[in-house]
Amino acid sequence: MAKYKLVCFDVDGTLIDNVTFSWQVFHEYFQTDKHRREDAKRKFFNGEISYLQWAEHDISLWKEKNAKKQDFLMAIGHLRLMEGAMETLNELKKNGLKLAIISGSLNIILERFIPDYGKFFNDVFLSRIYFDEKGEISKVEATEFDMDAKALALKKIAEREKISLKECVFVGDQFNDLKIMEESGLGIAFNCNHEGLKRTADICIEKKDLREILKHII
Numbered sequence: 001m002a003k004y005k006l007v008c009f010d011v012d013g014t015l016i017d018n019v020t021f022s023w024q025v026f027h028e029y030f031q032t033d034k035h036r037r038e039d040a041k042r043k044f045f046n047g048e049i050s051y052l053q054w055a056e057h058d059i060s061l062w063k064e065k066n067a068k069k070q071d072f073l074m075a076i077g078h079l080r081l082m083e084g085a086m087e088t089l090n091e092l093k094k095n096g097l098k099l100a101i102i103s104g105s106l107n108i109i110l111e112r113f114i115p116d117y118g119k120f121f122n123d124v125f126l127s128r129i130y131f132d133e134k135g136e137i138s139k140v141e142a143t144e145f146d147m148d149a150k151a152l153a154l155k156k157i158a159e160r161e162k163i164s165l166k167e168c169v170f171v172g173d174q175f176n177d178l179k180i181m182e183e184s185g186l187g188i189a190f191n192c193n194h195e196g197l198k199r200t201a202d203i204c205i206e207k208k209d210l211r212e213i214l215k216h217i218i
Helices: 022-030 034-045 051-064 069-075 085-094 107-113 147-161 175-183 195-200 210-217
Strands: 006-009 098-106 123-131 137-141 168-172 186-190 203-205
Touching: 006 147, 022 051, 022 069, 022 098, 034 051, 051 137, 069 107, 085 098, 085 210, 098 107, 098 147, 107 123, 123 147, 147 168, 147 175, 168 175, 168 210, 175 186, 175 195, 186 195, 186 210, 203 210
Parallel strands: 006 098, 006 168, 098 123, 168 186, 186 203
Antiparallel strands: 123 137
């Protein structure tokens, strides 16, 4: 009997290489107001605004720049799929594991690098940005499952699928993965330079090849 039944992934720095936080990539590309960004970030971490309010604030800065879909795609032109990502997803699916994304990243990145991601992932928790026929932002659905709330998304899936948290794996790389990694049966810090997450993780993988996680799961 398989020890693990569900494997959850972060996106930025885990499934996708050359990025720490995708929101930061877009802010730098669009040259949004750094002071306003930092003010909103401070308010969130001080508990003055919710995560959704923080996300909506930052997205409004992109709208002010009249950012279009093509601009977003240009901004992520230097990113690439993590080495071994597709082989890893295929192998996990072949072995009957359920897969999920629990990330603060944006759907445009996933669609660019894994266009058929719906074939692999049973659940996808991330922020979504939609564009109209002119390529302008038409709608935004910011995830409520980032930071500590990533653990809530994990619990939602586990409860629905009647899976114990001990049978769940989380693979991530940053401070916003701390809580979900604590809750998972197996926490893998992958491509990680955050010392706190490394201490929390059960396994640390420094080699940037996602296939390295397979021997610990299957």
